Each structure stands twice: as C-alpha cells, then as structure tokens.
Amino acid sequence: MKKIILLGYMGCGKSTIAKELSKKLEIPFIDLDEFIEEKVKMTIKTIFAEKGEIHFRRLEHECFVELLNLPEAVIIGLGGGTPCYANNHELLKREDVESIYLKASIDTLVVRLSLNKSNRPLIANKNDVEMKEFIATHLFERSYYYNQAQHSVVVDQRTIAQTVEDILAILA
C-alpha cells in the first residue's frame, strides 16, 4: 500500500500537519522521530548526546526503511534531516510513495522554532540571531534533498487546515 511521506526542515509542521491529515484520510500516522525513540527507548536528544549523530543517522535510515516496508498504508512524518543522509532522498522517489515537502521560509521557521527549541539538539543552544543564521545556511544546504520530493507545498501564511487541504488536492 502507498505511503504518504511528509518532509521538511525542523519546525515546518510535519508532525502537526500529519496528525490532521491522518484524521482526514483515516490512515495512521507514524512520526519517524517518535518511532526511533520508542525502538531504542531513548530520546533523540540522548541519542545525539550519548551515541553521536552518525549513530543516529544510521538508526534513522534503518527505521525509515522499516516503515516503508510495512504492508499497510501509513503517513510517515520524517525527521528534519532524514532526506539528507544515507541516500534517503532516493527513497522519496519510489512508486509506492507520495512524498511531500512542506516548504517554509526562514522567517516562518525562526518563529515556529523559537517557541520550542529545547528538544531539538541542533538548535537548542542558540539565541535568536544565531538561530536565524544557522537556519539560513542549513536550509540552503538541505534544499537540494528536500526538493527530491515528488510534491511540495508552501506552508508560509497558511493555517494548518489550509495546508491539509493543499495536500489533499495533491493526493486527489
């Protein structure tokens, strides 16, 4: 069965949008970050701190493949970095998936992330000015991978409900 994959930078709204989409489509939603945390019984923050990012990226790839191999239809919300490592971006092009990039501007990301950054290890220790600089560079580096998705929707100035409608139109 087809998998619907939502991807994009931290804070673009993957988890929020996927939850709503899941209600509308009556297809279960699995958040890759949460799946990883449950599997190894550690938070992402602790995995980064104790095992390092390379270990996390390997685990993330294995878990992503495991979810793609599930027999049933599911909505998968990727981690912010998932498409950018381990050739995961190639998996976004598979025929049995619909991959959708939630495209947010730097300003949108700064607003959304400044509200809740403590659980996001890559930005947890940055002030607002450092965070904007970091996001600008990082988003530029990552855009190539995000743009490998089959579809993209701009999420700036859109409510959660509007973005869900935009995605439903793509899937129709």
Ligand SMILES: Nc1ncnc2c1ncn2[C@@H]1O[C@H](COP(=O)(O)OP(=O)(O)OP(=O)(O)O)[C@@H](O)[C@H]1O
């Ligand atoms: N229109 C909107 N669409 C989606 N999220 C929004 C919107 N407006 C505000 N938000 C908020 O943006 C924040 C980030 O959303 P969310 O946690 O879903 O992002 P994410 O892409 O899953 O991030 P991460 O990669 O860190 O898991 C949340 O606090 C959410 O409520």
Ligand SMILES: O=C(O)C1=C[C@@H](O)[C@@H](O)[C@H](O)C1
């Ligand atoms: O953008 C990233 O590289 C990350 C995003 C989060 O979803 C987590 O997967 C982790 O904090 C790394």
Ligand SMILES: [Mg+2]
């Ligand atoms: Mg999320």
